[in-house]
Amino acid sequence: MIILTSLYRSLFTSFDYLGFWLYAVFDLMAAGPLFAVSLSAKVCAITLGVYGVLFHIIIICIFVRLIPTEGIEL
Numbered sequence: 165m166i167i168l169t170s171l172y173r174s175l176f177t178s179f180d181y182l183g184f185w186l187y188a189v190f191d192l193m194a195a196g197p198l199f200a201v202s203l204s205a206k207v208c209a210i211t212l213g214v215y216g217v218l219f220h221i222i223i224i225c226i227f228v229r230l231i232p233t234e235g236i237e238l
Contacts, residue, residue, distance in 0.1 A: 184219065185219070185223070187215075187219075188215060188216045188219035188220060189216070191212035191213065191215050191216035192212070192213065192216035192217070194209075194212055195209040195210075195212040195213035195216065196209070198212070
């Protein structure tokens with residue numbers, strides 16, 4: 165029961181969300197230095213930055229119940 169992916173608060177699902185959060189944090193850290201290079205690196209930096217910011221906004225909306233947990237597709 166603890167590692168079922170279909171359960172909202174299972175251990176496996178928590179590790180999955182932790183991984184996505186780490187991706188978002190890494191994207192925000194990597195986006196800054198990429199702005200100083202070529203045009204293609206700037207496009208990549210904007211993409212990484214948008215993902216990092218939007219992920220955190222969505223997580224905050226879930227925490228303050230603006231997005232109900234029933235609305236999350238499992």
